[in-house]
Amino acid sequence: MTISIHASVNGEPCQFQCGTTDTLLKVLRENLQLTGTKQGCGTGDCGACSVIMNGELVCACLVLAVECGQADIRTVEGLSSAGQLHSLQQAFLDNAALQCGICTPGLLMASKALLDKHPQPDETQIRYWIAGNLCRCTGYDKIVRAIMGCVS
Amino acid sequence: MNEEPTNYGDVAEVAAGNKPSAAVVGTRPVRPDGVDKVTGRARFGADMQLPGSLVGMVFRSPHAHARLLKVDVSAALALPGVKAIVTAADLPEIPDDQAMDKGQPPDFRDMSANILAREKVLYEGHAIAAVAAIDELTARHAMTLIDVDYAVLPHVIDLHQAMEPDAPLLNDHNFTKGIKPVPKKPSNIASRYEQIHGDVVAGFAQADVIIEEEFSTQPVHQGYIEPHACLVNVRPSGRTDIWCSTQGQFMVRAYCARLLQIPLADLRVFPMEIGGGFGGKTTVYLEPLAILLSKKSGKPVRMEMSRADVFKATGPTSGSYIRMKIGARNDGTIVAAEGVLCYQAGAYPGSPVRLGCMTAFAPYNIPNIKLIGYDVLVNRPKSAAYRAPGAPMASFAAESLMDILAQQLDIDPLELRLRNAADNGTQTAYGVTFKNIGYRQTLEAARAHPHYNAPLGPDQGRGVASGFWFNIGGQSSAAVDINQDGSVLVTTGTPDIGGSRASMAMMAADVLGVGYEQIQVRIADTGSIAHSDLTGGSRVTFAVGMAVSQAASAMVEELRRRAALLWRVEVDQVSWMGGVARLMASGGSSSLSLTQIAASSAETGGPIAVEISLNAQGAGPGFATHICDVQLDKETGRVTVVRYTAIQDVGKAIHPSYVEGQMQGGAVQGIGWALNEAYLYDENGRLLNPGFLDYRVPVASDVPMIDTVLIEVPNPRHPFGVKGVGEVPIVPPLGAVANAVSRAAGTRLYDLPMSPTAIHKALKRAARRRS
Known part of the structure; x- marks a missing residue:
């Protein structure tokens, strides 16, 4: 069965057709061609598919697409605006906070969700907040520094 | 030439005296692919799509x-939407005598x-x-219709059991290599290596102290976050395009060609961005299957492993059992070392046990060493390379012995290492x-580091290891x-797995004397550049960096020649500095910029291009020393790493941030290996x-900041002094963490991972011994 869903993706109204078993991750990547959101595990354990849905950080692989009616969904593709990188994106670049880069979109969205809710986290808060986002390359040091650099 | 002659070896000849200045090298610019990667635009293995692609899926044991008594795919093939199915019957037979090239693996x-x-x-998980089906659901349905009859055989997971004479045999035709005469009876021991x-007998006779212990480590997975993925399109002509996540596009081409008996020229491999590899993407799993499926179905085929498939059927590195003995004089001078190293190969031969033997005691000048390595078959996935393959487990045993020795002789562990440190001229085993x-220098830097001299709190321990x-x-x-x-385009054939585009651009910028921003770096497909070995072995910044430097040096010569043509003078009348050609006769006042020479290229012979291919020799060995502080909860056995410092001789850090990143990432992978990670099997x-x-790699809240110290003892065989950085950092952590835990616990830990349960047991055992 195919269902038609109306939602907002990165501030733009959006309509897509999905099956009842399709995840938001599948719809983002395959229907909407927004491949910035990555699949690392499909079971909500790695955080590579982190997106912000109605202001909450979620794993897109654990959200069914049919749950997304009228939802406000933000992905890494919507993080920069008018050609201007978000301060987190710039901080990740300046701090060399990515090596292979596969976890980066998810970590950026997780960090944005953190700073939206807690504008002044300390290092421990940052480390616990992003504990659901696995990075196998960096050892987290430069990622944590990048986020700390964006604390207002 | 108005530059001083250089002593940079091979490159100097090509550079003809143009010693690269280091205006860009050593700085920290933003990587060329950075913006694509923070905006989600970079395309990784699973991000390519072609219209009409089928979904490929693997049926596993x-x-x-x-x-296998019967593999019947007819019902699955009859399912509407299923377009092709392949089994081993579709793979060409490879006769035994053609299995290896020149006797070398794979x-x-x-x-x-x-x-x-x-x-x-x-x-x-064995495929x-x-x-290949029209969509995922159909493919999944088809899997349920594949009819396989199995005659289940006794299996062996445990390393010790696999080595028993009556163990279930994985391969009835496996007669241990490296033993003379060749054994008459088959076994699970694939090979024996001796170093x-x-x-050692004479060596141990001189020893005042001899320590002998047994150690074990569990298999751990590389744990790259991006599962294996590919898209393959076999065209009616037979020409085949492959887009995939790999550490080497030329490796994928060569392996697929070899396995499927296809000419190399028919395969073109496009390397996508790679979401981590750590050695685990140095072979093929999906690509040959996707080629067969695409050929049979006539359509492009996309395949992506599930995370469970990644764990069950790729990697990991070997689990190990090691018995090791070390002998020293009372002053700490080590006189002999001896040991047996048994590594799990997995289902097919090829553990890195030989590399374990070679690296275990490499940091030390020990006159007498005898190490025996066994490569052992077990019913586990075939092991794959993982960052410094084979070294961390052997180093864990050796560095634990060093720590025990330091404790017994009451010598500071860094001092003990300094007394035995390998130097220039040391002959390795x-x-x-x-x-x-x-x-x-890494030891001296460790001893001088504030970390090493900071006081420890209660229930804390400090470990060092090299x-x-x-x-x-x-x-x-x-x-x-x-x-x-x-503008300048630098093209290489080696995937950028951790920032190598940046280091290539930086080296090229300095050789050419132009700005970093003027250079773009492209990682080309197999049809667009000559062969390059894969990204691995810590070779890219060294070897590919050498090719880039040489190509840039040759380009400088070409630009001088072009400028000479424009000025109608001999080329020796033209100098090159700061990205500008100068006419020497004019005292340098007549000049031509790179832009001007480029704009006039049609008048001087056409497009300005240089390509260099080489087989780089002279890699510089890498050493590191790590310091680790842990906090031990004696009630629960839980260990927290509270401070960590990684010190490494990197030769020359081209982009220091990415060098630090390698050291930090390797250290944290090693911490995971030491404390958490293991493959756990049930009785079946x-x-x-x-x-x-459940396979828990370290998360951000598990680890502290990882402090780094970069020692730069240049490698004279590289134009900038590069040695290679990526692998050394995973070698010391197992020992450093174990030594820290053992000192905090007051009892030695010999087995990894040091989970809370394992530590709790060790503490109880120690308490019983004391009472």
Whole structure:
């Protein structure tokens, strides 16, 4: 069965057709061609598919697409605006906070969700907040520094 | 030439005296692919789509060991929407005598049997068939219709049991190599390796103290976050395009060609961005299957592993059992070391046990060493390379012994290492004599570091350990093109797995004397540059960097020649500095910029392009020393790493941030290996933890900041002094963490991972011994 869903993706109204078993991750990547959101595990354990849905950080692989009616969904593709990188994106670049880069979109969205809710986290808060986002390359040091650099 | 002659070896000849200045090298610019990667635009293995693509899926064995009595795919093939199914019957037979090239691994016969099982399945997750269907649901449905009859066989997961004479045999035709005469009876021991240096009997006779212990480590997975993925399109002509996540596009081309008996020229491999590899993406699993499926169906085929498949059927590195003995004089001078190292190969031969033997004691000048290595078959996935393959487990044993020795002799552990440190001129047990090494400097830097002298709190322990990795060179190609507007394109054939585009651009910028921003770097497909070996062995910045530097040097010569043509003078009248050609007769007042020369290229012979291919030699060995502080909760056995410092001789840090990143990432992977990670099996040989929830790699809240100290003892064989950085950092952490935990616990830990349960047991055992 195919269902038609109306939602907002990165501030733009959006309509897509999905099956009842399709995840938001599948719809983002395959229907909407927004491949910035990555699949690392499909079971909500790695955080590579982190997106912000109605202001909450979620794993897109654990959200069914049919749950997304009228939802406000933000992905890494919507993080920069008018050609201007978000301060987190710039901080990740300046701090060399990515090596292979596969976890980066998810970590950026997780960090944005953190700073939206807690504008002044300390290092421990940052480390616990992003504990659901696995990075196998960096050892987290430069990622944590990048986020700390964006604390207002 | 108005520059001083250089002593930079091979490159100097090509550079003809143009010693690269280091205006860009050593700085920290934003990487060229950075913006694409923070905006989600970079395309990784699973991000390519072609219209009409089919979904490919692999049917895998639920048994650890079984004979395949029947594989019937007819019902699955009859399902509407299923377009092709392949089994081992679709793979060409590779005769035994053609399995290896020049007797060197890989063994393509084994590789073929690993990607699709023939006759027997040897581990849970072993591929039996692959299906291509119009969508995922149909493919999944088809899997349920594949009819396989298994005769389940006794299996063996445990290393010790596998070595028993009556163990279930994985391969009835396996007669241990490296033993003379060849054994008459088959066994699970694939090969025996022996490394003898000096005379250990005479050595141990001089010892005042002898320590002998047993150690074990568990298999751990590389744990790259991006699962294996590819898209393959076999066109009606037979020409085949492959887009995939790999550490080497030329490796994928060569292996697929070999396995499927296809001419190399028919395969073109486009390397996508790679979401981590750590050695685990140095072979093929899906690509040959996707080629077969695409050929049969006439459509493009996309394949992506699930995380469970990644755990069950790729990697990991070997688990190990090591018995090791060390002898020293009372002053700490080590006189002999001896040991037996047994590494799990997995289902097919090829553990890195030989490398374990070679690296274990490499940091030390020990006159007498005898190490025996066994490569052991078990019903687990075939092990794959993982960052400094084979070294961390051997180093864990050796560095634990060093710590025990330091404690017994009451010598500071860094001082003990300093007294035995390998230096320039030290003859290693594996044959090489060290030159231009910086091991001693890492120890001295550790001793001087504030971390080493900071006080410890209650229930805290501090461990140190050192580590070694060879670093390698290898075949590498690089092209430098000047566009008509004077911008520069550098092309290489090695995937950028951790920022190498940046280091290539930086080296090229300094050789050419132009700005970093003027240079773009492209990682080309197999049809667009000459062969390059894969990204691995810590070779890219060294070997590919050498190719890029040489290409840039040759480009400087070409630009001088072009300027000479424009000025109608001999080329020796033209100098090159700061990206500008100057006419020497004019006292330098007449000049031509790169942009001007580029704009006039049509008048001087056409497009300005240089390509260099080489086989880089002279890689510089890498050494590191790590300091680790842990906090131990004695009630629960939980360990927290509270402070960590990694010190490494890196030769020359081209982009220091990415060098630090390698050290930090390697350290944290090593911490995971030491404390958390392990493959857990049930009694049927089925993996209990094939996911990131239960196979727990370190998360951000598990670790502190990782402090780094970069020692730069240049490698004279590289134009900028590069040694190679990526692998050494995973070697010391196992020992450093174990030594810290052992000192905090007041009792020695010999087995990894040091989980809370294991530590709790060790504490109880120690308490019983004391009472």
